[in-house]
Amino acid sequence: MQETLLKIREVSKHFGGVYAVSGVSLNIKGGGIWGLVGPNGSGKTTLFNTILGLHRPDEGDIYFNGKCINRLAPHQIYGLGLVNAFQIPRLFSRLSVLDNMLLAARGHQGDTLLNSLFLRKGWQEQEVELAGKAMEILETLELVHLALSPAGELSGGQRKLLEVGRGVMSSPTLLLLDEPAAGINPNLGKKIFQGIEDLSQEGLSFFIIEHRLEILFDFAHWVYVMDKGKIVVEGKPEEVLEDPAFFEVYLGV
Amino acid sequence: MDPLLYVLDLIVFIGIFGIVALSLNLEFGFAGLANFGKVAFFLIGAYTYALLSQIGVPFYLCLVAGGLVSAIFGLLVSLPALRLRADYLAIAVLAFGEILRLIVKSEEFAGGDWGITVSPAISLVGASHRVDALVNIGLVYFCLLICFIVVQLLANSPYGRAMRAIREDEVAAEALGKSEVKYKAQALMLGSAMAGVAGGLYAQYLQYVLPGMFMPMVTFTVWIMVLLGGPANNWGVLLGAALVQIFNRGTNILKDYFILPINPTDLQYILFGALIILVLLYRPQGLLKESRIKTKAMEGVRRARNAVKNKGSQ
Amino acid sequence: MTVNWAQVLFNSTITGSLYLIGAVGLTLTYGLSRFPNFAHAEFITLGAYIGYSVAEQAGLGFPLALVVSFLVTGIVGILCYRGIFQPLAKRGATIIHLMVASIALGFILRYSIGATWTWKPLYFTTTWSAFNIGPLRITGLWVWLILTAIALAILMHFILVKTKIGKAIRATSSNPELALASGINVDRVILITWFIGAGLAAFAGIFRGADTQIWPLTGWDIILPIFAVTILGGIGNFYGAIVAAFIIGLAENVGVVGLIALGLSTSYRIGIAFLILIITLIVRPEGLAMLFRRA
Numbered sequence A: 001m002q003e004t005l006l007k008i009r010e011v012s013k014h015f016g017g018v019y020a021v022s023g024v025s026l027n028i029k030g031g032g033i034w035g036l037v038g039p040n041g042s043g044k045t046t047l048f049n050t051i052l053g054l055h056r057p058d059e060g061d062i063y064f065n066g067k068c069i070n071r072l073a074p075h076q077i078y079g080l081g082l083v084n085a086f087q088i089p090r091l092f093s094r095l096s097v098l099d100n101m102l103l104a105a106r107g108h109q110g111d112t113l114l115n116s117l118f119l120r121k122g123w124q125e126q127e128v129e130l131a132g133k134a135m136e137i138l139e140t141l142e143l144v145h146l147a148l149s150p151a152g153e154l155s156g157g158q159r160k161l162l163e164v165g166r167g168v169m170s171s172p173t174l175l176l177l178d179e180p181a182a183g184i185n186p187n188l189g190k191k192i193f194q195g196i197e198d199l200s201q202e203g204l205s206f207f208i209i210e211h212r213l214e215i216l217f218d219f220a221h222w223v224y225v226m227d228k229g230k231i232v233v234e235g236k237p238e239e240v241l242e243d244p245a246f247f248e249v250y251l252g253v
Numbered sequence B: 001m002d003p004l005l006y007v008l009d010l011i012v013f014i015g016i017f018g019i020v021a022l023s024l025n026l027e028f029g030f031a032g033l034a035n036f037g038k039v040a041f042f043l044i045g046a047y048t049y050a051l052l053s054q055i056g057v058p059f060y061l062c063l064v065a066g067g068l069v070s071a072i073f074g075l076l077v078s079l080p081a082l083r084l085r086a087d088y089l090a091i092a093v094l095a096f097g098e099i100l101r102l103i104v105k106s107e108e109f110a111g112g113d114w115g116i117t118v119s120p121a122i123s124l125v126g127a128s129h130r131v132d133a134l135v136n137i138g139l140v141y142f143c144l145l146i147c148f149i150v151v152q153l154l155a156n157s158p159y160g161r162a163m164r165a166i167r168e169d170e171v172a173a174e175a176l177g178k179s180e181v182k183y184k185a186q187a188l189m190l191g192s193a194m195a196g197v198a199g200g201l202y203a204q205y206l207q208y209v210l211p212g213m214f215m216p217m218v219t220f221t222v223w224i225m226v227l228l229g230g231p232a233n234n235w236g237v238l239l240g241a242a243l244v245q246i247f248n249r250g251t252n253i254l255k256d257y258f259i260l261p262i263n264p265t266d267l268q269y270i271l272f273g274a275l276i277i278l279v280l281l282y283r284p285q286g287l288l289k290e291s292r293i294k295t296k297a298m299e300g301v302r303r304a305r306n307a308v309k310n311k312g313s314q
Numbered sequence C: 001m002t003v004n005w006a007q008v009l010f011n012s013t014i015t016g017s018l019y020l021i022g023a024v025g026l027t028l029t030y031g032l033s034r035f036p037n038f039a040h041a042e043f044i045t046l047g048a049y050i051g052y053s054v055a056e057q058a059g060l061g062f063p064l065a066l067v068v069s070f071l072v073t074g075i076v077g078i079l080c081y082r083g084i085f086q087p088l089a090k091r092g093a094t095i096i097h098l099m100v101a102s103i104a105l106g107f108i109l110r111y112s113i114g115a116t117w118t119w120k121p122l123y124f125t126t127t128w129s130a131f132n133i134g135p136l137r138i139t140g141l142w143v144w145l146i147l148t149a150i151a152l153a154i155l156m157h158f159i160l161v162k163t164k165i166g167k168a169i170r171a172t173s174s175n176p177e178l179a180l181a182s183g184i185n186v187d188r189v190i191l192i193t194w195f196i197g198a199g200l201a202a203f204a205g206i207f208r209g210a211d212t213q214i215w216p217l218t219g220w221d222i223i224l225p226i227f228a229v230t231i232l233g234g235i236g237n238f239y240g241a242i243v244a245a246f247i248i249g250l251a252e253n254v255g256v257v258g259l260i261a262l263g264l265s266t267s268y269r270i271g272i273a274f275l276i277l278i279i280t281l282i283v284r285p286e287g288l289a290m291l292f293r294r295a
């Protein structure tokens, strides 16, 4: 395993009086699949959103690749290779599925005003390439036949898949997935996690929130358990499963 | 009045307002900005043109300057305004336009209530009104063409795609690396530049500028063009501009042939209002629906599909 | 230059009273329906014309003019909400679409008014006795205007705090889902605010018309200051609106003194409110509302 990718130190985030995340510290090293589990409302999504710059942390610091990212805007954090797929998909409904994918590509030369007017040759080739890559990902997600339909016409499960697909499309260093297997059929869910494992072998790192513990624990090599805004247990999946604190959280003993 | 001249005049108006409609389409149709102060930037272009041409600056420089000054104002306005919610932005820029109109109405340098007379851009010696109108058509449609090419290139590029994404969901777009402020500020700047050029064309064509030409009404006429023709479709908004202008003339011609129980201008705006509400209720996408993003991505799709087919047939 | 500060202060109260009466309806509908209704300007205008018809054309006097135009404009308000805004909202219209629709509605009303009453300015012929108290010059109309504003403030306070409908309005304004869940008939609450809001706009129209003139842009002429009051006061916040109305009234009247002192045209007077509006939006878009909650 390589050096630390994401380092979170004593991060808290509260809404009014509610501490959604309180004093969370964790270390994600490069390579591999990291899991985050916990009951509903335990603060998992809030933690992700804080990492991504969608919320400012009230306390604590977040480092990515050794760089403090507390004060960066979401689009800058994305630029560093830290990308997210939302729990509730946020698609661009009137744009096609393919356009949704292409939007996620990082470092597209055609993304600036002047290039789009004057350097069309340069990025048109990139478009061809990226579209090919997008089609490959859509193929895995069984969405390829819908590539040209508006994203607004997708079913709930398909929306979720596209959300994950966009994350993969961006070729991030670390991809945060918020319940990627929620609302899609179990077989496809397994298949997605197999895809994730393949990608992680190629060097991409994952940090995944998932309620379907049976799938996650098969693939993750390290799991954090969150409850009431705090990390209560962490360890290898098999260790966590034996930890009484884990059962306490889930059974509310 | 000479019927041919009347038609030529109509064509000039369609061209000028076509440019403004394209600019609002860039801001609202693509970037989702509620610019309720469009007329402010039209005014800036017109008055810049008028003031510069007064001191003998050649017409093309006046036009360019009108566009530039307007763009600068667009950018300045965008800096504080873009962080605002849609409704706040709309109200703020509407008030901005009214303040500008107050200024040109009250200040001597801008001619106050009587405005400024402007000499035409190109005046040929001894030319008839018809020829003058034709010359104007040439000038206006040349500018329109440039603006159209620019907005079409933007619409069909990754840049335009990002803009549309911000319109759909700015948080998701931010999380995918698209800086909302950057895209919106650029849209407002470019849109204002285009509106400024149109304002200059308008000033030199009418040969005067008056505060009364820049009422908030102008802004909403352009909104009608965009919403009717089809937001995020550049052909659509040009169609909208033409329809609104023709309709505008139509109600005025009507009065020459029929005895209406109602003043044609009143009737016209009552119908505009009703039309826009009907469009919003029953056809919110406008006459032409949003255009697809045409880039070479389709080639990539075709290749991918062929690859799958070949695999299948082996 | 000697300034009659007592008169400036008094004039501020007059301006503030007018803006308050005009803004209450706007702030309530903005707070509940969650979009700024630009046709509020035309509710004001319509009210002025109906008042004129009742008082002058039918010769029934000023008080009856207020009552009739409140009722008629209020009903127009309900019809507009039911006929346009509610269907649009049901079809998932964005806030931008709702704003444009309200402007379109404004067109329909404004030009229908122009077609009915022509664009020639009309004047109330009722003469108001003018008198002096110390350094102040006062007319009967201004006394009426200020008394109406005070009565409105007291009545609205009573309605909002004491009555069921008032509590429902506040609940719906702060959290519509919760209000719906707790059994409040949100639809009816919204209709009632549109009725009251448009009706009060009519009051503003009559007072403005009686003080100056009536024409199809009577409402549009004062709509931006009224927006300034609404936003400075905090959208949906009645108490904020009271304070904001008087701040803006004061700013305008003191501003005029300043404009003259600076040798600028007094036609900038209306621009003062625009400037406050823009600055509030940029610096403190939530308006004064937070001040009240903290206090």
Ligand SMILES: Nc1ncnc2c1ncn2[C@@H]1O[C@H](COP(=O)(O)OP(=O)(O)OP(=O)(O)O)[C@@H](O)[C@H]1O
Residues within 6 Å of the ligand: A015, A018, A019, A020, A038, A039, A040, A041, A042, A043, A044, A045, A046, A047, A087
């Ligand atoms: N924007 C917000 N404003 C106020 N409270 C919030 C906000 N977002 C989250 N919360 C609260 O913070 C707490 C944690 O929520 P969060 O969404 O992070 O939980 P979660 O672990 O992701 O739950 P789930 O498994 O259901 O997705 C909850 O009590 C929630 O109500």
Ligand SMILES: [Mg+2]
Residues within 6 Å of the ligand: A044, A045, A046, A087, A178
């Ligand atoms: Mg969650």
